[in-house]
Amino acid sequence: MTARRRDLSILTRAVHAGEPEPRVEGALVQPVFQTSTYETAEDTGYHDIPYLRLNNSPNHVALHRKLADLEGAEDALVTSSGMAAIYTALLSVLDSGDHLLAQRGLYGGTHTLLTQDLPALGIGCDFVDLQDADEWRAALRPNTKAFYIETITNPLLNVGDLPGVAAFAREHGLASLIDNTLASPVNCNPLALGFDLVLHSATKYLNGHSDLVAGVIAGSGALVSRCKHKLDHFGGTLDPHACFLLQRGMKTLPLRVAQQNATTLALAGFLESHDAVSGVYYPGLASHPDHDRARNLLRGFGGMLSFDHAGGGRGAREMIRRLELVTRAVSLGGVETLVTMPAASSHAGLSPAERREIGIGDGLVRLAVGIEGADDLAADLERALSVAEPA
Ligand code: PLP
Numbered sequence: 001m002t003a004r005r006r007d008l009s010i011l012t013r014a015v016h017a018g019e020p021e022p023r024v025e026g027a028l029v030q031p032v033f034q035t036s037t038y039e040t041a042e043d044t045g046y047h048d049i050p051y052l053r054l055n056n057s058p059n060h061v062a063l064h065r066k067l068a069d070l071e072g073a074e075d076a077l078v079t080s081s082g083m084a085a086i087y088t089a090l091l092s093v094l095d096s097g098d099h100l101l102a103q104r105g106l107y108g109g110t111h112t113l114l115t116q117d118l119p120a121l122g123i124g125c126d127f128v129d130l131q132d133a134d135e136w137r138a139a140l141r142p143n144t145k146a147f148y149i150e151t152i153t154n155p156l157l158n159v160g161d162l163p164g165v166a167a168f169a170r171e172h173g174l175a176s177l178i179d180n181t182l183a184s185p186v187n188c189n190p191l192a193l194g195f196d197l198v199l200h201s202a203t204k205y206l207n208g209h210s211d212l213v214a215g216v217i218a219g220s221g222a223l224v225s226r227c228k229h230k231l232d233h234f235g236g237t238l239d240p241h242a243c244f245l246l247q248r249g250m251k252t253l254p255l256r257v258a259q260q261n262a263t264t265l266a267l268a269g270f271l272e273s274h275d276a277v278s279g280v281y282y283p284g285l286a287s288h289p290d291h292d293r294a295r296n297l298l299r300g301f302g303g304m305l306s307f308d309h310a311g312g313g314r315g316a317r318e319m320i321r322r323l324e325l326v327t328r329a330v331s332l333g334g335v336e337t338l339v340t341m342p343a344a345s346s347h348a349g350l351s352p353a354e355r356r357e358i359g360i361g362d363g364l365v366r367l368a369v370g371i372e373g374a375d376d377l378a379a380d381l382e383r384a385l386s387v388a389e390p391a
Contacts, residue, residue: 010070010186010254018065018247020058032244033058047232052240054232059243066250067206070185071198073218077228078243082181082201083109084236085215087117089197092227093146093175096122100146100174101139103130103160105153105358107179108347114148130160136168146175151190152182152298154332155306155342155366156359157281159290162297166194175223181205184333186257187300197223204333205303207249208256212242256335256371260303263374267367268305270378276315276385278363279308303369304332306342309385313362316341320365322384325376332368337377340366 008016020030035057038050050056060078067076079085090113094100102114104127114125126139130149147169152159162178169176177197178190184205190198200206202214217227231237238246261284268282280287283294284301294301309316320328320339329338330345340346342360350358369377 013069014066014253015251017069018062018067020062024058030059030062030244030247032240034240047229053235053237055228055237057240057243059240059247060238063243063247066247067216067218070250070253071180071216071218072189072191073198073224074221075224076216076218077224077231078202078238078246079215079217079231080236080238081213082179082199082203082215083113084231084234085199085201085217086110086179087113088227088231088234088236089177089199089217090118090123090146090148091121092223092230093177093197094118094123095145097143098145099124099126099141099143100148101126101128101136101144102147103149103153104128105156105158106148106150107154107181108342108349110148110179111347112349130158130165133161133164133168136165140172144172144174146177148177148179150179150182151188152283152294152302152304154182154304154346155281155364157182157283157288157290157302157304157306159283159294159297161293162188162190162195163193166190169196170194181333182302182304183298184253184257184302186254187261187298187302191219193297196220197227202246203331205257205260206253206333207246208253208334209245209249210331210334210336212245214238214242214246257300257303259371260333260369261300263371263377264303264305264367264369265301266374267369267377267381271305271307271381274382274385276310276319277307278310281306304366305369306364306366308361309363309365311363313341313343316363316365318387319384322387323380324383325372325380326367326384334368335371337370337372338368340368342366 036052064076128135176195178195179199181201197219200216202216265284271277272280282305326337326339
C-alpha cells in the first residue's frame with residue numbers, strides 16, 4: 001500500500017501503510033537492515049548517499065511512509081528521540097537572532113530546551129497563554145519566526161485553540177510547530193488543522209511498548225527535507241533495530257489508543273468521585289476547562305490524566321507506595337500503567353515558583369494509563385487511596 005489511501009480506516013493504514021512493495025524476499029515482516037553503508041551509484045548527492053546516519057535505510061524509508069500516512073503528511077522523518085525531533089525541527093526553522101512564541105506549560109524537557117539551550121544559541125523565547133490571543137499579538141517581535149505548542153499539555157491536559165494558533169502563525173509568517181505526542185495520530189492530526197510541522201516522542205504511543213526511545217517530525221516535503229538535512233548533520237539517526245520495533249509497534253497503535261481512551265475516561269470518572277481526590281484533570285471530563293474544545297478538536301481524549309491528592313505531597317507519595325498494579329516510572333503511552341508526581345519528575349527542572357505558576361502542585365499525581373483492565377486499575381487505585389492516613 002504505497003499510495004496514501006485516506007479513505008481506508010486508520011486500523012488498516014497502521015498495519016499496511018508504508019510496508020515495502022514488493023515484500024523483501026516475500027517476508028511478511030520487513031527485516032532489519034543491519035548495515036551502516038550500501039553500494040552507492042556514481043555521483044550520488046551527499047544527502048542521498050545510502051548511509052545509516054543519513055536516515056535513508058530501508059527501515060527508515062518504510063517507517064517514514066507509515067508515519068506520513070498516519071499524520072496525513074507529505075513526508076516524515078524518524079529521529080533518535082523525541083527531544084532530537086524537537087531540537088532538530090526548531091533549529092530547522094530558527095537561526096541565531098530569532099525569537100519564538102511558545103505555549104506556557106510545555107513538557108519540562110522542552111521548557112528547559114527553550115529557556116536554557118536555545119538562548120545560548122542566540123534564540124529567544126516568550127511563553128504565552130494559549131487561551132489569550134491578545135497575549136500572542138503583544139509578544140510578537142520583528143524577529144519572531146515560530147510558534148511552538150502541544151496538542152494536549154502534560155500534565156494538566158490543556159487543549160488550546162489549535163486552529164487559532166495555526167491561523168495566527170500563517171498571518172504573521174511564523175512556522176507553526178506542534179508536539180502531538182499526547183494525542184497521537186489516532187486522536188488528532190494537527191497538519192489538517194493548519195500546522196506546518198507535527199512532532200512526536202515516538203517513545204510513547206507510537207511505539208507503545210516502553211522498549212525504545214525515538215522521535216518523529218512530519219509535514220510538507222520541503223520542510224521535512226530541511227529537517228532531514230539538519231538531522232544528517234547532527235547525527236541523531238535512529239538505529240535500524242529500533243526502526244523495526246517502532247514499525248511493529250505502530251501496527252497496533254489504533255487498537256491500543258482506543259483502549260487507552262476508554263479506560264482513562266472511566267478512571268477519570270472514578271477518581272472524580274473519590275473523597276481522597278481534590279481535583280481531576282482530564283479533557284474528557286465535563287469539569288475540565290477545555291472539555292468543549294477538546295470534543296471539537298480530538299477524536300479521543302488520550303491515555304493520560306492527572307489528579308490532586310487531597311493529602312498533598314505526603315498523601316500522594318503514600319498512595320503511590322501502596323499501588324500494586326501501577327508502576328512508578330516516567331514516560332507514557334505504553335501498555336503498562338505508570339504513575340509519577342510531576343513536581344519530582346517531568347517538571348523537576350522548573351523552580352517551585354515556575355511550577356506554581358503553571359498549576360503543578362506538590363500533591364499532583366500523573367497517571368499514564370496502559371491497556372490493562374479498567375476495573376483492575378480502578379481497584380488498585382481504590383485500595384491505594386482508601387488506606388487511612390496515619391495520625
Ligand atoms: N514531548 C512530550 C510531550 C513528552 O512527554 C516527552 C517525553 O516525555 C518528549 C517530548 C521527549 O521525548 P523523548 O523522551 O522521546 O526524547
